[in-house]
Every structure is written in structure tokens, then in C-alpha cells.
Amino acid sequence: MKTIKEIEEEIVDEFSVYDDWMDKYEYIIELGKELPLIDEKYKTDDRLIKGCQSRVWLHAEKEGGEMVFTADSDAIITKGIIGLLIRVLSHQSPEDIARADLGFIKEIGLQEHLSPTRANGLVSMIKQLKMAAIAEVSGK
Amino acid sequence: MSDVFDVYAIRNDFPILSEKVGDKQLVYFDNGATAQKPQIVLDAITAYYSKYNANIHRGVHHLSQVATQAYEDARALIASCLGVSNSNEILFTKGTTDSINLVAFSFGELLKEGDEIIISAMEHHSNIVPWQMLCERKGCVLRVIPMFESGELDIEAYREMLSERTKLVAVTHISNALGTINPVKKMIDWAHSVGAKVLIDAAQSVQHMSVDVKDMDCDFLALSGHKVFGPTGVGILYGKEELLNQMPPYQGGGDMIATVTFEKTTYNTLPHKFEAGTPHIAGGICLGKAFEYIKTLDMGAIQKYESELLEYATGRLLEIEGMRIYGEAKNKTSVISFLIEGTHPYDVGTLLDKMGIAVRTGHHCTQPIMDFYKIPGTIRASFAFYNTKEEVDSMINALNRAVGMLK
Numbered sequence: 001m002k003t004i005k006e007i008e009e010e011i012v013d014e015f016s017v018y019d020d021w022m023d024k025y026e027y028i029i030e031l032g033k034e035l036p037l038i039d040e041k042y043k044t045d046d047r048l049i050k051g052c053q054s055r056v057w058l059h060a061e062k063e064g065g066e067m068v069f070t071a072d073s074d075a076i077i078t079k080g081i082i083g084l085l086i087r088v089l090s091h092q093s094p095e096d097i098a099r100a101d102l103g104f105i106k107e108i109g110l111q112e113h114l115s116p117t118r119a120n121g122l123v124s125m126i127k128q129l130k131m132a133a134i135a136e137v138s139g140k
Numbered sequence: 141m142s143d144v145f146d147v148y149a150i151r152n153d154f155p156i157l158s159e160k161v162g163d164k165q166l167v168y169f170d171n172g173a174t175a176q177k178p179q180i181v182l183d184a185i186t187a188y189y190s191k192y193n194a195n196i197h198r199g200v201h202h203l204s205q206v207a208t209q210a211y212e213d214a215r216a217l218i219a220s221c222l223g224v225s226n227s228n229e230i231l232f233t234k235g236t237t238d239s240i241n242l243v244a245f246s247f248g249e250l251l252k253e254g255d256e257i258i259i260s261a262m263e264h265h266s267n268i269v270p271w272q273m274l275c276e277r278k279g280c281v282l283r284v285i286p287m288f289e290s291g292e293l294d295i296e297a298y299r300e301m302l303s304e305r306t307k308l309v310a311v312t313h314i315s316n317a318l319g320t321i322n323p324v325k326k327m328i329d330w331a332h333s334v335g336a337k338v339l340i341d342a343a344q345s346v347q348h349m350s351v352d353v354k355d356m357d358c359d360f361l362a363l364s365g366h367k368v369f370g371p372t373g374v375g376i377l378y379g380k381e382e383l384l385n386q387m388p389p390y391q392g393g394g395d396m397i398a399t400v401t402f403e404k405t406t407y408n409t410l411p412h413k414f415e416a417g418t419p420h421i422a423g424g425i426c427l428g429k430a431f432e433y434i435k436t437l438d439m440g441a442i443q444k445y446e447s448e449l450l451e452y453a454t455g456r457l458l459e460i461e462g463m464r465i466y467g468e469a470k471n472k473t474s475v476i477s478f479l480i481e482g483t484h485p486y487d488v489g490t491l492l493d494k495m496g497i498a499v500r501t502g503h504h505c506t507q508p509i510m511d512f513y514k515i516p517g518t519i520r521a522s523f524a525f526y527n528t529k530e531e532v533d534s535m536i537n538a539l540n541r542a543v544g545m546l547k
Contacts, residue, residue: 021162021494026545053502053517054486074516075484076546077491 004096007088008104015108024109025077032079036086038070049128052121054078060132066091067133081110082125089129097133102126145441151526153178153433164496167531172316172475172522173500174366175347177430181370184429188422196421197395197412211421214428215411218376221431222361223352228381228410232424235375236343237266239362240310242377242414243339244270246387247308247360253279255307258298258336260322261287261512262315265505267341271310285311287512291318291467299330306336313351314344317504317520318467319450319475328358337383343367347524348446348473350439353378365423370430374423377414384410391416442525449523450474453532460539466509466518474523477504480539483546485519491542492519497535 002010018024038047042059049056054075061068069090073079088104089097105111110122151157154176159166168176188210194203196211212227219227233239251257257271257280275282285298293311302309309331314321328338339360345351346368353361360383365374379387389396389407393416398406407413453476457463462481479485489501502517503510510517521535 022491022541022545025491025494029545054484055516075486077487078484 001091004088004092004100008102008107011084011088011104012107021109028080028084029076030080031083031087032073032076035072035079035083036070036090038072042070043072049121049124052078052124056082056121056125058082058125058128058132060129062094062136065093067094067097067136069129069132078121081122085125085129089133094133094136098130098137100130145438145445145525147445147526147528150437151528153180154526155179155182157526161493161496161498164494165534167497167527167534169521169523169527169531169535170498170500171347171524171527172344172367172504172520174372175369175524176526177369177371178433180433181426181429184426185371185422188425193422195418207421207425210425210428211419214425214431217428218431221435222346222376222378223354224378225354226381229378229384231377231379231384231411231414232419233362233375233377234373234420235364235366236341236362237270237364237375239360239375239377240267240339240341241270242390243310243360243362243379244274246390246414247337247383248274248278248280249388250386251278251280251307254305255280256283256303256305257281258283258285258301258306258309258311258331260285260293260298260311262291262293262318262320262322262506262509263310263312264316264341264343265507267310267312268508280307281305287509290469291315291320291472292469293320293322295323295326298327302330302334302336304334306331306334308337308339310339310341312341312344314342314348314473314475315467315506315509316344316475316522317477317506317509317518318469319472319477319522320467320469321471321473323471324358325356328356332357344473344475346434349443359383365427365430368427368430369433370427371420371423374420374427376427381410384414389413389416393417395419437525446474446523446525449527449529449532450476452529453521453523453535456532456536457539460536460543462543466513466515474527475520476522477518477520479515479518480543483543485517487546488519488539488542491545492535492538495534495538495541497538499535 038057038059043057047057054073056073058071069086071082156176192203192206194207196208215230216227219230261284271282283301286294313324331338337359340358342361342363359380361378363376366372396408396413396416398408464479466477485501500520
């Protein structure tokens with residue numbers, strides 16, 4: 001099993017071949033298609049992430065010692081971005097998820113999505129993913 | 141395009157228009173949110189802070205007198221541009237939102253339980269929420285003029301809504317989300333016939349057409365400086381003097397008083413009664429400059445040019461498969477809200493941004509309009525007189541590329 005750091009490095013590597021923004025987004029759109037989709041029955045308002053211009057549903061479950069995340073969005077780019085986060089954080093321990101600094105976001109140039117004005121709610125997505133992990137850690 | 145209006149010469153007045161976004165030429169189509177500033181306004185900001193920055197209305201020293209004069213000259217100029225001869229009727233505020241809140245609070249104090257306030261289905265949140273707050277405070281009743289699918293108001297329904305219970309009608313002159321120009325003159329006449337006062341939200345008007353407040357005969361009119369090529373953080377509230385005199389002050393503080401003792405304070409005269417504290421002095425002066433700039437332009441030619449631009453852009457957008465335009469009023473300004481079937485506005489907006497095109501996506505602070513059309517939001521291209529057909533072509537190319545990636 002790869003560590004969070006290893007997966008982040010893998011993603012940075014994949015993105016390093018693109019120097020044009022449109023190519024980067026083309027790739028993010030492709031990644032959106034690989035997103036582990038949330039079960040339709042979990043697409044409820046309480047799983048909707050606040051602060052997004054597009055709708056994002058996130059579901060967290062614990063399997064063994066690992067957190068498993070599934071999600072969906074009505075916007076394709078948002079799907080790609082949450083797909084990247086899930087690829088990094090799913091199947092990791094809650095402790096590691098809570099500690100992850102997710103530096104890869106800056107490295108692949110998506111930091112502008114972290115600004116509080118950005119409406120896709122990347123900040124809210126990260127918060128939700130971490131909250132789910134922290135809830136498991138503190139629940140022990 | 142119009143021969144009398146030279147858009148390329150005008151563009152030289154706006155330095156930001158030659159900026160780049162990454163390596164792409166900026167195409168700025170978010171004028172409904174805020175407009176860009178001409179050099180004359182930028183120079184005025186520098187001149188104020190480098191030559192005569194001082195507090196106004198109180199200093200005996202030279203700089204304070206110069207600043208006070210400039211601030212009051214700006215008020216007089218803005219008044220005359222809006223067709224108002226009495227400058228006391230022009231209040232400086234923080235913007236449209238602040239202007240509306242002032243009226244909702246202060247005029248609101250004169251209202252009582254059961255009084256009715258009428259707004260419309262196409263209001264910006266800032267012309268909805270202050271009235272809801274007033275209704276909660278005073279037990280007034282909020283009524284909403286319905287809208288047709290075309291994005292036009294149901295004027296007959298409005299007429300039937302008016303009664304002696306109606307105390308205030310607060311409507312937008314031009315819809316920021318749909319571009320609809322409402323028949324405000326008629327609406328004001330009808331409101332007056334039942335004794336109601338009218339507030340016009342003119343946040344989207346002055347930048348597109350000449351507005352003559354006295355001819356319109358509204359009782360209040362609110363606008364924002366930054367949407368009319370001036371600075372942010374400053375705006376205007378026009379109010380009829382007789383009404384402003386009846387209304388209690390909105391905020392207490394310096395500048396708005398005549399005498400203060402611990403037993404009783406008396407208030408200053410208009411316009412100062414409603415301008416507590418040190419105002420945005422540079423903002424007011426530079427908003428005056430923005431109006432001075434607009435005054436040099438031929439508004440008739442601009443309106444003609446903008447409607448040609450609107451028609452051109454609408455035609456080109458409709459070439460895109462799955463295009464749906466929201467807001468098809470016969471009488472509209474150069475604002476186009478749209479969606480492309482099978483794509484999300486957020487995705488399209490993100491990709492356009494990467495191609496240098498600045499549009500707005502989302503609900504445009506008009507969630508009830510989005511609920512009306514049962515959509516989460518739109519992509520909105522809002523033009524100013526400095527935009528060109530070539531820029532529209534750039535947007536169309538960018539849209540085609542984005543749609544190709546997303547579908």
C-alpha cells in the first residue's frame with residue numbers, strides 16, 4: 001500500500017508533463033471519470049458539501065483500519081479535483097489523513113482553487129475529508 | 141458598428157484592458173459585477189492622496205478646505221448628472237446595498253404593522269433582505285411582483301397589488317442577472333397614485349443609459365460607484381428632501397450632529413444628517429471624476445453601440461448547440477445569462493478563465509431568479525461600452541473549445 005506522500009508524488013509527476021493550463025484541465029476532466037462514485041442512496045443533503053458552486057456529495061466509511069471515500073459532483077472539473085483528493089486519501093488510516101498537508105495541490109498549480117473566494121469549495125472538500133478522519137480518531 | 145462611437149479610442153482610457161491573464165489577452169465580460177476604471181479616475185485617486193488628503197467639514201486649514209470643496213463639488217456634479225438640482229438630496233453611502241439599508245432602516249422607522257412593501261421577482265439579494273429584515277422588525281408585509289418566463293415583470297399583477305396599504309415599492313431599474321429594463325416610470329406613477337413611495341435600484345443603470353431622476357420622479361434611487369467606473373466602497377442614495385427630512389438618522393456619530401450634550405443631541409441638516417463619521421473622501425471625489433468622464437461620452441451613441449454588441453453576441457451564442465439564454469426581454473441591456481445543455485456553468489467558467497475570458501458563473505446574488513428557472517446558476521457575460529465584437533468572437537471560440545472538452 002502506497003503512503004499519502006507517495007501518491008502525492010505520483011500525481012505531481014503525472015502533471016509535470018503539462019505546461020499548458022488547458023491540457024491540465026483536460027487531464028483533470030479525464031480523472032473525474034475515474035472517481036469512485038458515491039452510492040445513489042447516499043446522495044442526500046447532509047452529505048452535500050457547503051460552499052461549492054457545483055454540488056458535491058461525499059461519503060466516508062471505515063473499512064478495517066482504513067477510511068474509504070466515495071463522492072460525486074454535477075460539475076466535471078469538480079469531480080476531477082475531488083477524484084484527486086480521494087485518490088490520495090482513500091484507503092489510508094484516519095491518523096495519516098488528519099496529518100496530511102496535501103502539498104501536491106500547490107505543486108500541480110491548483111492552489112488558486114484554495115483561495116477562499118473560489119467557488120468550487122476545494123477548501124470545504126478537504127475539511128470534510130479530514131473531519132471524517134478526525135471523527136474516527138477521536139472516536140477511539 | 142456605430143460610426144460616431146470609436147470603441148478603440150475609448151479603450152485607451154482604461155489601462156487594465158491591455159492586461160494579460162497568464163499568457164492570454166484579458167477579455168473582461170464581468171462588468172455587471174464591477175466596471176473598470178478610466179485613467180482620469182486613477183489619476184484622481186493619486187492626486188487626492190498625494191496633494192490634498194485631509195479630513196473634511198471641520199478643519200480650518202488649507203488642505204481640509206481644498207478636500208471639503210472637492211468632495212462637495214463631486215456631490216454637486218453627481219447631482220447634476222442625475223438631473224437633480226438640489227445637492228442636499230444626494231447622499232454619499234458605501235454603495236447600493238448601504239443605500240438600500242439606509243432607506244429600509246430610516247424610512248422603515250416611519251412604517252407600522254400591516255404596511256406593505258412591494259419588491260419584484262428579479263431583485264438582487266440586496267433589494268430583498270433589507271426589506272425582509274424591516275418586515276420582521278415592524279410587522280410589515282412583503283409582496284413580490286411575479287415575472288414571466290421571458291424575464292419581464294407582470295406589470296398588471298403589480299397594478300393589482302397596489303393599494304392604500306402599499307407604503308413602498310422597491311424595484312430594480314435593470315436586472316443584474318437578466319438584463320431586463322423595467323418600465324420604472326410607469327411603475328412609479330402607479331405607486332404614487334396610491335400614495336406609495338418608490339425606491340429604484342439603479343446599480344445597473346447609469347453605466348448603460350442616462351438617468352434623469354427628476355423625470356423618473358422616484359422618491360429614492362440607489363447606485364454603486366464601482367459599477368459606474370468609479371472606486372469601490374462609495375455609492376449614492378438620492379432621496380427627495382422632504383422625505384429625508386422626515387426620516388430619522390441611520391447612524392449616529394461625528395459630522396451628523398448640530399449640538400451634542402449628554403441630555404440631548406440635535407442633528408445636522410441634509411445631507412450631513414445621514415453621513416455619520418469620516419466618509420470615503422477619496423471615493424466621493426473620484427466618483428465625481430467617474431461621472432465627469434461619463435459626461436464627456438455620448439450616452440445615446442453608447443446605448444446604440446451596446447445594443448448592437450448585445451445583438452451580435454446573442455446571435456453568435458445561439459450558434460452554439462444546446463444554448464439557452466435566460467432573460468429575453470424586449471427591452472434589455474448588454475447582459476447575457478446563459479447555459480449550454482450538458483455542461484455545468486462552473487466548468488465552463490473555469491475553462492473560460494484559463495483562456496483569459498472573465499465571466500461570472502453562479503446565481504449572481506439572485507437565487508429567487510435561479511429558483512424560478514429551476515437552474516443552479518448561469519454563465520453571465522455582461523458588457524460595457526469598451527467591449528468589442530472581436531472580444532465576443534474570442535469568447536465564442538473559447539466556449540466552443542470548452543464545450544468540446546466537457547461534452
